[in-house]
Amino acid sequence: MGRSLEIATAVALGIVSLVTALGVLQASIWTSDAARLASDAADARDQSISVAVVSQLQERADFGSMLEAQLLARQQDAALAAGDPLRVAELEVDISGALGTAYFIGREGFDAWRAAGFPEDANPVQSPEYLVQGQGRADALALTSHRLADLGKQLSARAAVFGQASLVLALALFLFGVAGINRLRSARYVTLAMGAFVFLFGLFLMSLAY
Secondary structure (H helix, E strand, O other), X not given: OHHHHHHHHHHHHHHHHHHHHHHHHHHHHHHHHHHHHHHXXXXXXXXXXXXXXXXXXXXXXXXXXXXXXXHHHHHHHHHHHOXXXXXXXXXXXXXXXXXXXXXXXXXXXXXXXHHOOOOHHHOXXXXXXXXXXXXXXXXXXXXXXXXXXXXHHHHHHHHHHHHHHHHHHHHHHHHHHHHHHOOOHHHHHHHHHHHHHHHHHHHHHHHOOO
16 A cells, blocks of 8 residues: 555656746747747837828828929919919929829829719818728737737736746645655645645646636
8 A cells, every 4th residue: 555655646746847847938938928929019019100190201201292282283274274274284284293102192092082073072182982091000010019918918827827837836846755755644635635636726726727
């Protein structure tokens, strides 16, 4: 019977030692991954800010180009009504030049706005398509940054749980070690039972990380 207890204690020590080592390793991996995700999230956030600033500047430039082209188009309509083809041709060149400085608005978009009579609520710069094209990348980077940060926090929380579980498993190792050197059979049973309970509690803590 004594020999069986020694074997059981040795096996328990081996199992707990292995689980503890694996838990520490997994916690270390999660901590490393969390740090990498946090770094990537910070990079994506910085890029989103830069892209958003550039997009805002481009939007202002495009809005100015639209207003300038709108003014020139009205002058062209007046020249056309006055029967001045030379002035009409000159203004056409000026309109093309004004639109040539736009970043996201092409001639087709301006011509469609012009054909509709230049309604204020249909300015191409304020259209959903323009907003997606101009600000979509910045919004995507901001969303990516938020998602990466959340994943990093989740991994950090898992690593913290495994860290706590490792402390519990260390206590189980101590109890099994005491059981291994204790010559009093009743005390050995008690410490083995306590060690088993603590070990199962450590496994329960690990399960909370998933």
